[in-house]
Amino acid sequence: MQNQPRIVITGMGVVSPIGLDVPAFKKNLFAGNGGIDSVGFPYRSKEVRFPAAAVKGFDVSKYMDAKKANLLDRFSQLAVAAAKQALDDSGLTLTPELAERTAVITGTGVGGQNTLEDSYMKLLGDGGSPRVHPFTIPRLMANAGSSQISMALGITGPGFTVASACASAIHAMGVTLHMLRSGLFDRAITGGAESCLTFGTLKGWEALRVMAPDVCRPFSAERAGMVLGEGAAMFMLETLESAQARGAKIYAEFAGFGMSSDAKDLTTPDLDGAARAVVNALKDCRLKPEDIDYINAHGTGTRINDLTETAVVKQVFGKHAKKLALSSSKSMFGHALGAAGALEMLATVLAVREDKAPPTINYLGPDPECDLDYVPNEARSMPIRIALNNSFAFGGLNAVVVVKKAP
């Protein structure tokens, strides 16, 4: 344990509902400019609309030519765009020697949902075609995001995809951290990508009856549920030693990772299960609860998540729970499922780097069961030495990461 290398973040990229690159994301995150709007679909001669946080104005031609883009589902296009930004930002040139010691490990909840629905529509819809597009399978496979990044960036080391619903990105980044520490490779692109603002997916979420009719207001009185989002965020991770040796800009230290399984209910979060993941993350980097200044919450805006997460923080942090700040960036960019943890990692890194807690927007007032400091509606400048980022997935799979100020 003593000799484990410290891992740092030296490159960041994002394509999100609140910005198509890191500077735009940062500006809107701290200004509290949300990206929740609505999306509509024609259905049986009507238009059906849903609240959603879509990525608007994304120009894939900035990242690949049209022939290449045709091979990728939108989720992979977003993944490649964010990964290219992160590599450029890191200042690294991946020579064949470096590329072999570089990994790509990314998360997604569902993979190529746009492709899947398009093909079903063509095949099964009225007047449908008896054939589907020949690229249906390579576009929709869940590992397409990682595969396409490896091809676009020329990464020839380990590559795979992690799927654990809403915790996919945190699990992907967390296992990358541990593998980097173990010396399995020297650097990695990691993060998450998701794009499933499709009619079928939105109807599926609607049927679960956990969706808000308008906006997402986590931890707030009168909150009415989630709003789906999409996007991708990717990071370049490497050891502190290698970053310092090449004089790289270091955004933050990626200090710890903890996980747990509830082994209880499919959709209802469990206090003890989630708390175990937080405790394990603190243990992983030998921190005490008092060391944490800020938590980027899972904060979905559902009644049960937000009160359970509040109880988790109280259970783990005791008296310190009232002193730390906790906010949900899902209020701004919705719940991007397998990309959520990565978008929120970016928000967490920026919070630590800028000493500023991003706000929970759309907050109307306190809920008696949610009585912590949620940084309502406006960002707050405050010292943030160390922060947590929580993801608690459907299926009871929990994952938490720890971000420290750059050494």
Added chain:
Amino acid sequence: MTQVDEILDIVAQKAMVDRSKLTPDAKLSDLNISSLDMVEVIFALEDKLGIEMPFNANTNSQEFKTLGDVIGAVEKQLAAKSGGKT
């Protein structure tokens, strides 16, 4: 078959609970019917009875504690539906 019987049959089938245990005053928690079970029960009630129930698992405005609460909510929607037709 009465309307209440029809509703309870659907609950029994979807929540996989012994039909003989289902009475209007029975508590959902005693019957081991979870909130996720209720999502499926309500979906089936809506489908079979041609109604829409304003049920959001996030708001306290429609919290079902007993089977009677469920029956009452269904009857309200059935009444609204037939009222709408006249």
